[in-house]
Amino acid sequence: MSQYVSRLGRRSPAAPPRLRLHRRPRRVAMLSVHTSPLHQPGTGDAGGMNVYIVELAQRLAAINIEVEIFTRATSAALPPSVDLAPGVLVRHVDAGPYEGLAKEDLPAQLCAFTHGVMQAWAGHRPGYYDLVHSHYWLSGHVGWLAAQRWGAPLVHAMHTMAKVKNASLAEGDTPEPAARVIGETQIVSAADRLIANTADESEELVRHYAADPGKVAVVHPGVNLERFRPADGRAAARARLGLPQDAFIPLFAGRIQPLKAPDVLLRAVAVLLDQRPELRSRIVVPVVGGLSGRGLAKPEGLQKLAARLGLCDVVRFHPPVGQDQLADWFRAASVLVMPSHNESFGLVAIEAQAAGTPVLAAAVGGLPVAVQDGRTGFLVQGHDPAAYARVLGEFADDPGLSLRLGEAAARHARSFGWDTAARATADVYTAAIQAHRRRVRAYHG
Numbered sequence: 001m002s003q004y005v006s007r008l009g010r011r012s013p014a015a016p017p018r019l020r021l022h023r024r025p026r027r028v029a030m031l032s033v034h035t036s037p038l039h040q041p042g043t044g045d046a047g048g049m050n051v052y053i054v055e056l057a058q059r060l061a062a063i064n065i066e067v068e069i070f071t072r073a074t075s076a077a078l079p080p081s082v083d084l085a086p087g088v089l090v091r092h093v094d095a096g097p098y099e100g101l102a103k104e105d106l107p108a109q110l111c112a113f114t115h116g117v118m119q120a121w122a123g124h125r126p127g128y129y130d131l132v133h134s135h136y137w138l139s140g141h142v143g144w145l146a147a148q149r150w151g152a153p154l155v156h157a158m159h160t161m162a163k164v165k166n167a168s169l170a171e172g173d174t175p176e177p178a179a180r181v182i183g184e185t186q187i188v189s190a191a192d193r194l195i196a197n198t199a200d201e202s203e204e205l206v207r208h209y210a211a212d213p214g215k216v217a218v219v220h221p222g223v224n225l226e227r228f229r230p231a232d233g234r235a236a237a238r239a240r241l242g243l244p245q246d247a248f249i250p251l252f253a254g255r256i257q258p259l260k261a262p263d264v265l266l267r268a269v270a271v272l273l274d275q276r277p278e279l280r281s282r283i284v285v286p287v288v289g290g291l292s293g294r295g296l297a298k299p300e301g302l303q304k305l306a307a308r309l310g311l312c313d314v315v316r317f318h319p320p321v322g323q324d325q326l327a328d329w330f331r332a333a334s335v336l337v338m339p340s341h342n343e344s345f346g347l348v349a350i351e352a353q354a355a356g357t358p359v360l361a362a363a364v365g366g367l368p369v370a371v372q373d374g375r376t377g378f379l380v381q382g383h384d385p386a387a388y389a390r391v392l393g394e395f396a397d398d399p400g401l402s403l404r405l406g407e408a409a410a411r412h413a414r415s416f417g418w419d420t421a422a423r424a425t426a427d428v429y430t431a432a433i434q435a436h437r438r439r440v441r442a443y444h445g
Contacts, residue, residue, distance in 0.1 A: 023433060023434065024064075024065060024430055025131040025429050025433065026064075026066065026130055027065070027066040027130055028065060028067050028133050028429070029068055029070065029129040029132045029146065030067050030068065030134075030135070031070050031117070031133070031135065031146075032049070032050075032053055032139055033070075033072055033106060033142060034072065034103050034106050034138050035071070036071040036074065036090070036092075037071065038084070038090060039074075048159075048346075048348065049136065051347060052159075053069065054084065055222060055418045056418065057069060057085070057088045058084070058087075059222075059418045059419055060426065061087025061088050062087075062419075063422060063426060065087075065429070066088075066089075067088050067089070069084070070116075070142075071091070071093065072092075072096070072106075073092035073093060073095070074099065075098050075099070076098055091120055093113050093116035093117060094112070095109040095112040096108070096112060103138075106138055107138065107179065110142060113142055114146070117142060117146055118149065121146070121149075121150065127150075129150055131152055131432060132146050132147040132153070132155070133157070134154065134155075135156075135157050135159060136159050136160070137158065137180055137183050137184045138183075140156045141187065143156060143187075144186070144191075147190075147192075153429075153435065153436035154191045154192050154193075154432075155193045155429060156187055156188075156195070157196075158201070158205070161208065161209070161344075162180040162181045163181060163184075163204075163209070165259070169258075170258035173258040173341075185209055185210075188210070192436050193217055193429075193432040194211055194215055195218075195219050196217070196219075197219070197220060197221055197366050197369075198220065198345060198366040200365070200368075201218075201344055202218050217427075217428045219421055220345070220416060221347055222350075222416050222417050222418030223354045223413055223416045224418060225354060225413070225414060225417050227324060227327055228350075228354035228355045229354060229410070230355060231327070231355075233356075234332060234356075236331075237331035237332040238332045240328055241328055243284060243286075247283065248279065248282055248283045248284075248334050249283075249284050249286065249334045250265065250283075250285055250333070250334060250335050250337050250395070251286050251329060251333035251352075251357075252287045253326065253330070253336065254288075254348055255289050255290065255291075256302055258341070259342060260340050261341055261362070262287055262302055263302065263305055264339035264383050265287075265388065266285070266302070266315065267309065268388035268389040269285055269311060269314065269315075269392070270385070271385050272392050273311075275389070276396070279396055283396070284314060285314050285315045286315075286318055287302065287315060288321060288326070288329055289318075289320055290320045302317075326351070330356075330357050331356060331357065333352070334399070335358050335359065335392070336348070336358070336359045336360070336377075337360045337361070339361070339383055340362055340367070343362075343366055344365055345365070346370040347370075349367060349371055350370050350416050351413075353376055353377070353409035353410060353413040354409075354416075355410070356406040356410045357406050358377040358406050358409050359376065359377035359409070360377055360380065360388065360391050360392070361379055362379070367379065375405070375412070376408050376409035376412045377405060378391050
C-alpha cells in the first residue's frame with residue numbers, strides 16, 4: 001500500500017482502537033455525476049470507475065461506513081433511490097434530459113445536479129454526512145460546493161486527468177477542453193485529500209496541478225477475487241462461450257474509443273498474419289465492449305478497419321457483458337491486449353490476471369503497476385502495431401507461455417483485494433476529517 005497510508009498506520013498504533021473507529025466517518029456522500037454505478041460497465045461512459053465505486057462502497061459498508069451514492073438519473077422510470085447493498089444507497093438526481101446527453105454537455109447541468117444533492121441533504125439533520133467523496137472532475141465541482149455547505153471534508157479521486165490525457169492523445173482524438181483543466185485545478189486546491197491510483201498518478205497531480213504532496217494518498221484499486229479467479233479453467237470457459245479449444249485468442253475487452261486503442265490490436269493482428277499466414281486458421285480475436293466517448297463519432301469505424309485489414313474472418317465483435325461472463329472471457333483468452341494511450345490504473349488488467357490470463361499492455365499510466373513486465377505479461381513502449389505483433393507471435397508459438405504467465409498473474413492479482421483498498425480509503429477519510437477539523441479550529445482562532 002502507499003507510503004501515505006503506511007505513514008498513517010505508523011502514526012496510529014498507540015491510539016486506542018475505539019478512538020480510531022470514532023474518527024472514521026459514519027456516513028459518506030459519494031458523488032458520481034456522469035455515470036451510474038448501476039450501469040453495465042463497457043457501455044456508454046460506464047467502465048472501470050463504475051466497478052471501482054460499486055466495489056469500494058460495498059466494502060466500506062462492510063466496515064461500518066454507510067455510503068450514499070448520488071448519480072444523474074438517466075430514465076424517468078428510475079426510482080429516487082435504490083438499495084445497492086446493505087449500507088449502500090444510490091440516489092438518482094434529475095439534472096438535464098434523461099437520454100441523449102453527452103458527457104461533454106454535462107457541465108451545463110452541474111447546477112441542477114447540485115440542487116438535487118442539496119434537496120436530499122435538506123431532509124436530514126446537520127452533520128448527516130461526515131464526508132464527501134467525489135469521483136471525476138464533474139463530481140468534484142459538486143463535491144466542492146456540498147462539502148463547503150455542509151462543513152464536511154472533501155476527498156476527491158480524479159480517475160483521469162485532462163492534462164495527462166492531452167499529452168498522449170490517439171491520432172485524430174479530440175483534446176480535453178480548457179474548462180476541464182481549470183475545473184480540475186480548482187478541485188485539487190479545494191480538496192482536503194486526493195486519492196491517486198498509483199505513485200505515478202500522485203506525481204502527475206503534483207507536477208501538472210501543483211497539488212500539495214501531503215494531501216495526496218496512493219490507494220491501489222482492487223479486484224473482486226471471488227468473481228475473477230481461474231475457476232474451472234480455460235477449456236471450460238471456451239466451451240461455455242463457444243470458442244474453439246485449440247485457438248490462439250488475443251482479447252480486447254473495454255469501451256471502444258480512441259483512448260483504449262482497440263485499432264492497435266487489429267493492426268497488430270494484420271501484421272502478424274501478413275508475416276505468418278498459417279496462423280489464420282487458428283486465431284480468433286474477440287472485441288468485447290460498446291462504443292463510448294469519441295468512439296461514438298464513428299460507430300462503425302472499428303468494423304470498417306477490420307474489413308480494410310482483411311480480418312473479418314478472425315475478428316468477432318461482442319456487446320458488453322455482465323461481470324460474471326466477463327470473467328469467462330478473461331479465462332478463455334490466451335492474452336488480454338490493452339494498447340491504451342492512457343490508463344489511470346487499468347482495472348481490467350488486474351481482473352484478467354486474477355482470472356489467470358496474462359496481459360499485453362502499453363507501458364502507460366498505471367499499467368506498469370498492474371502488470372509485472374515479463375512475469376505476468378508484457379509491456380510495450382509506444383503503439384507500433386509491429387511491436388505488439390512480435391509479442392503476439394511469441395504467445396502463438398508457445399501456448400505454454402500463456403499458462404506460465406497466467407499462473408504468476410493470478411498470484412500477483414491476489415494482492416489487490418478490495419478489502420485492502422477499502423481499509424486504506426477509510427484511513428484517508430480519517431486523515432481528511434482530522435485535517436478539516438484542524439483547519440476549522442485555526443480559522444476560528
